[in-house]
Amino acid sequence: MRRCIKIENRKRNQTLSIRLTQTEKSAIISKAKKSKLSLNEYILKSSLQSEIKVVDLQPLLVELKRIGNNLNQITRKINSGAFNSYNFSEMIAMQRKIYDAIINLSEEK
Incomplete structure (x- = not known):
């Protein structure tokens, strides 16, 4: 079951910091621009709406x-x-x- 969080109607009072290379940062900014979303919205939608498959081998x-x-x-x-x-x-x-x-x-x- 996939949980969907509404991004628009909530108070944003938390921060999250990550470290990136210049190339990674540029790629994320470029993708956000192409999708016509703010960087914040793009990262939130990308993180919350995509599933990561974990396989225990x-x-x-x-x-x-x-x-x-x-x-x-x-x-x-x-x-x-x-x-x-x-x-x-x-x-x-x-x-x-x-x-x-x-x-x-x-x-x-």
Whole structure:
């Protein structure tokens, strides 16, 4: 559920300070001008009306590490001659897809 705060009808008695580079500041001012809003209105609308997606990848990374450990154990047994080699190319390809999906999720933040 998204909360919407009316910007027009409220008393503004609080301040918030942030630090920016000159490039960041210029970009924000430019976007505010293009949207024909005051800088204050632009920042408020941008902050209050946009959602930030937070993805907790820790459980996935732990499981991926466990799978990697299992693959290493299997590889050691194959290399030591404990059992005949098996073609793991499909498993490796799936492992790569999982890894790529996790990387994509982490980059969306």
